[in-house]
Amino acid sequence: MLSSPTRRALLGGAALLVASPALLRAQTRTLNLYSSRHYDTDEALYNDFTRQSGFAINRVEAGPDQLLARMQSEGTNSPADVLITVDAGRIERASSLGLLQPFASQTLASRIPANLRDPDGNWYSFSTRARVFFVAKDKVAEGAIRTYEDLADPKWKGKVLTRSSTNIYSQSMTGAMLAAHGPEKTETWARGLVANLARQPRGGDTDQIRAAAAGEGDVAISNTYYFGRLALSQKPEDKAVVEKLRLVFPNQADRGTHLNVSAAGIARHAKNLDAAKAFLEYLSTPAAQRYFAWGNSEYPVVAGVEPPPQVAAWGTFKADPLNARVFARNNAEALKIMDRAGWK
Amino acid sequence: MTDALLGQPSLTDPRPAFMAGRRALLAVALVLATVVITPILAVAISVVQQSGGAIAHLAETVLTEIVLNTLGLMLMVGAGTAVIGVGTAWLVTLCRFPGSRALEWMLLLPLAVPAYIIGYAYTDAMAVAGPVQSSLRAFFGWSRSDYWFPDIHNLPGVSLMLTLVLYPYVYLLARSAFLDQSTCVLEAARTLGASPLSAFLRVGLPMARPAIAAGVALALMEALADFGTVQYFGVTTFTTTIYRTWFGLGDRVAAGQLATGLLGFVLLLVAVEFLARRGRRFGAGGRRHRTIAPLQLRPRAAAAALAACALPVLLGFILPIAALLRLHAMDGDSLVNPRFLAYAQNSFVLAGAAALVVVTAATMVAYAGRIAPGLFTSAVIRVASIGYAVPGTVIAVGILTALGGLDGALDGWSQATFGAGTGLLFSGSAVALLYAYLVRFLAVAAGPVESGLHQIPASLDAAARTLGASATKVAAAIHAPMLRRSLLTAALLVFVDVLKELPATIIVRPFNFDTLAIRVYNLASDERLAQASTGALVIVAIGIVPVIILTRMIARDTRLGSRPGA
Numbered sequence A: 001m002l003s004s005p006t007r008r009a010l011l012g013g014a015a016l017l018v019a020s021p022a023l024l025r026a027q028t029r030t031l032n033l034y035s036s037r038h039y040d041t042d043e044a045l046y047n048d049f050t051r052q053s054g055f056a057i058n059r060v061e062a063g064p065d066q067l068l069a070r071m072q073s074e075g076t077n078s079p080a081d082v083l084i085t086v087d088a089g090r091i092e093r094a095s096s097l098g099l100l101q102p103f104a105s106q107t108l109a110s111r112i113p114a115n116l117r118d119p120d121g122n123w124y125s126f127s128t129r130a131r132v133f134f135v136a137k138d139k140v141a142e143g144a145i146r147t148y149e150d151l152a153d154p155k156w157k158g159k160v161l162t163r164s165s166t167n168i169y170s171q172s173m174t175g176a177m178l179a180a181h182g183p184e185k186t187e188t189w190a191r192g193l194v195a196n197l198a199r200q201p202r203g204g205d206t207d208q209i210r211a212a213a214a215g216e217g218d219v220a221i222s223n224t225y226y227f228g229r230l231a232l233s234q235k236p237e238d239k240a241v242v243e244k245l246r247l248v249f250p251n252q253a254d255r256g257t258h259l260n261v262s263a264a265g266i267a268r269h270a271k272n273l274d275a276a277k278a279f280l281e282y283l284s285t286p287a288a289q290r291y292f293a294w295g296n297s298e299y300p301v302v303a304g305v306e307p308p309p310q311v312a313a314w315g316t317f318k319a320d321p322l323n324a325r326v327f328a329r330n331n332a333e334a335l336k337i338m339d340r341a342g343w344k
Numbered sequence B: 001m002t003d004a005l006l007g008q009p010s011l012t013d014p015r016p017a018f019m020a021g022r023r024a025l026l027a028v029a030l031v032l033a034t035v036v037i038t039p040i041l042a043v044a045i046s047v048v049q050q051s052g053g054a055i056a057h058l059a060e061t062v063l064t065e066i067v068l069n070t071l072g073l074m075l076m077v078g079a080g081t082a083v084i085g086v087g088t089a090w091l092v093t094l095c096r097f098p099g100s101r102a103l104e105w106m107l108l109l110p111l112a113v114p115a116y117i118i119g120y121a122y123t124d125a126m127a128v129a130g131p132v133q134s135s136l137r138a139f140f141g142w143s144r145s146d147y148w149f150p151d152i153h154n155l156p157g158v159s160l161m162l163t164l165v166l167y168p169y170v171y172l173l174a175r176s177a178f179l180d181q182s183t184c185v186l187e188a189a190r191t192l193g194a195s196p197l198s199a200f201l202r203v204g205l206p207m208a209r210p211a212i213a214a215g216v217a218l219a220l221m222e223a224l225a226d227f228g229t230v231q232y233f234g235v236t237t238f239t240t241t242i243y244r245t246w247f248g249l250g251d252r253v254a255a256g257q258l259a260t261g262l263l264g265f266v267l268l269l270v271a272v273e274f275l276a277r278r279g280r281r282f283g284a285g286g287r288r289h290r291t292i293a294p295l296q297l298r299p300r301a302a303a304a305a306l307a308a309c310a311l312p313v314l315l316g317f318i319l320p321i322a323a324l325l326r327l328h329a330m331d332g333d334s335l336v337n338p339r340f341l342a343y344a345q346n347s348f349v350l351a352g353a354a355a356l357v358v359v360t361a362a363t364m365v366a367y368a369g370r371i372a373p374g375l376f377t378s379a380v381i382r383v384a385s386i387g388y389a390v391p392g393t394v395i396a397v398g399i400l401t402a403l404g405g406l407d408g409a410l411d412g413w414s415q416a417t418f419g420a421g422t423g424l425l426f427s428g429s430a431v432a433l434l435y436a437y438l439v440r441f442l443a444v445a446a447g448p449v450e451s452g453l454h455q456i457p458a459s460l461d462a463a464a465r466t467l468g469a470s471a472t473k474v475a476a477a478i479h480a481p482m483l484r485r486s487l488l489t490a491a492l493l494v495f496v497d498v499l500k501e502l503p504a505t506i507i508v509r510p511f512n513f514d515t516l517a518i519r520v521y522n523l524a525s526d527e528r529l530a531q532a533s534t535g536a537l538v539i540v541a542i543g544i545v546p547v548i549i550l551t552r553m554i555a556r557d558t559r560l561g562s563r564p565g566a
Helices: A004-027 A042-053 A064-077 A088-096 A106-111 A168-195 A205-214 A224-232 A236-244 A273-283 A286-295 A324-329 A331-341 B002-006 B016-048 B054-061 B063-094 B100-106 B115-126 B131-140 B155-180 B183-191 B196-207 B209-225 B228-232 B238-248 B252-277 B299-331 B338-371 B375-384 B392-418 B430-455 B458-466 B471-500 B503-508 B516-525 B529-560
Strands: A030-035 A056-061 A082-085 A124-136 A219-223 A245-248 A259-267
Touching: A030 A042, A030 A064, A030 A273, A042 A056, A042 A273, A042 A286, A064 A082, A064 A088, A064 B392, A064 B503, A082 A088, A082 A273, A088 A168, A088 A259, A088 A324, A106 A273, A124 A168, A124 A205, A124 A224, A124 A273, A124 A286, A168 A219, A168 A324, A168 A331, A168 B238, A205 A219, A205 A224, A205 A236, A205 A245, A219 A224, A224 A236, A224 A245, A236 A245, A259 A273, A259 A324, A273 A286, A324 A331, A331 B054, A331 B238, B016 B252, B016 B338, B016 B375, B016 B392, B016 B430, B016 B471, B054 B063, B054 B238, B054 B252, B063 B100, B063 B155, B063 B196, B063 B209, B063 B238, B063 B299, B100 B299, B100 B529, B115 B131, B115 B155, B115 B228, B115 B299, B115 B516, B115 B529, B155 B209, B155 B228, B155 B299, B155 B430, B155 B471, B183 B196, B196 B209, B209 B238, B209 B252, B209 B430, B228 B238, B238 B252, B238 B392, B252 B375, B252 B392, B299 B529, B338 B375, B338 B430, B338 B471, B338 B516, B338 B529, B375 B430, B392 B430, B392 B503, B430 B471, B430 B503, B458 B471, B471 B516, B471 B529, B503 B516, B516 B529
Parallel strands: A030 A056, A030 A082
Antiparallel strands: A082 A259, A124 A219, A124 A245, A124 A259
């Protein structure tokens, strides 16, 4: 049996040895990023930030729900400094779970429109994507479908293509509907939409776009960047798809087209707070805005930064000014409504 | 608990050294089981918690449908994998026909194809604008409305997809069992007037039952836990509902309760199979003394056998790979990218390390079951293997919770003792990943190892012990050589599974650590299938390596005819 001081020294030494990587990590100038964006083009952005600020970036990229679960289980020791999600629902959930901390930044407040950031400063959006319709040019006349509400019009019976209600984009769109019309009207609308489906929801947004081009339906609901990607593709079959479809920005005469966002916030237990703040402000610079938006055919949020050419080609539109926090908080209620309406 | 374990009078040896060794093994097995069960308990604890009312909402809306869909999926995948797996295993093992040698290993190839990848490949190939329909239209001069084309995006379609990639589990285990069966027993059946087919049906098949059951159970558990494929095909199952409840409705407790319900169902199935099998012995009949003379098939039968065995390979491997190659050629990732090499290396090293760890653990647990047979040990083994049936993300979060709890406790202890915390020691480390694989895949390794051990008659142990061999000697000189094929089978299955594994890897991994599966998933979830095809092809290519090694090993064993030590 070892004497107590020796034993304690040994244990201490062992603990130090085991903990040394953690200590080393804390001392270097790093930024630990938990991100659900995983576009190759974002790497140029990270490299640029490292070059400018001197902070090296460590990344874990995973689905937003997984990242939230990980931050929850890691608790106060979580190494995450910044969380990035690709929709408003998840960043708002992170915020309501207490996983983020407010950041009162004059820079961000002046550059990012008020409806695209959390009123309490827990998160900020850095790019947007519009939820629009892609209609078959040969079957749908100009102006024949103008609003989300039109999707429930019986004249579109067997013509509407959408992805599953499990998907967050469907939930956010319905969440925005809920904010505009309340639960009863939204449920009636959802039932009408389900009655108009060309087929049971399946696949992703790109699958809806392709199905509309192939004639399986007339109106596909999709985010803009999926179409932007097809527009850039060199494949003949993708070019043919783009050729057959027309983009419709819904609700231009009233509240505007529903936007979803790619957003970021500082983790509640961030260890590299300076790096995290620097990173968020960096994301609002014109250079970073270009990387962020251009890499994925999205819209920048900072005024004066041009969208990529394939996006600019669709023209300007009126966006729904509803704060992303509102429809994000409506997600669960929206899903229940969609369940009752039989939206799979 | 230890008393209960030791109370079983089996292969007892009063010598103290033996008892100590036995106790140590049992203790290790018990610790392993506890470690593996912890994340499952972290999920199951939800049963006693208050949910946000999502269950009532589900019961009113979608519950009936998801239960019917899930049962339908299990029925179709269970029947499909059993028929294809057992049928082809019997044909290539006990019959000879042109191509049968090559098919022995080719039948394993679909194992290397992740289920969601085969789903994407078929969707792309069979789409209206895809190559199949386009060629049909061009060839016959049809337009879109002129012909009927089957839609695979429904319950039978997704069951077919899963069956095509899961039947190799059954094939592998059934073939192993057929190879190990005593020639004498089969020949005795023939002498008594049974035709080859009826000897198979009445003797060979029942004797292989533990192995077949283990294979079908693996296939079913994987089908139950599948999210990516069923979701993509628009079929709502228990697992998709768990995801919706958790992520969509934000009700983690209700999701945990649903997952526990799923677990309860699986446990029930396992228990039914186990009880139906109880009291029978499958190891009897002694070892075979020479290679079974395969049945030479006549031309017509040979053609039918060839077609039957080639079809699963064609549908489960060749066609989807061709579809992936087409996508890769159109718009694939660049293979010369140094990042790709890093992904491949990470995948390979992880899969290898996990195979070693998981098979070692499975062997210890299975041994504990052998030296202390009894209801309690069996129950522990079953429960420890249940992680495979839990939807990946759910169990991954259970693992996170367990690791987070451990890290928190260590940190607190260190704070109290030394005045400085340890931070996170395990969360986000490679150890955490291996732990996750142990929890996920213990069942995969336990199946082959256990059924391998079952095939070794207890009388052999008794004989060796009578001749003065120690328990260790028995394990090393008798069991190890006889188990070699089972252990390799287990290692292969774990290797390939880890190569394809996603939910746990993605959630538990360290910073800046990507694997091929993660690359493929990230691209595919972002709807960039063509780019994802390259990573998928590399996964398949790496997965083929152990398949070939295993096949050679089995071929050599078979050539030698008898086993070392027999």
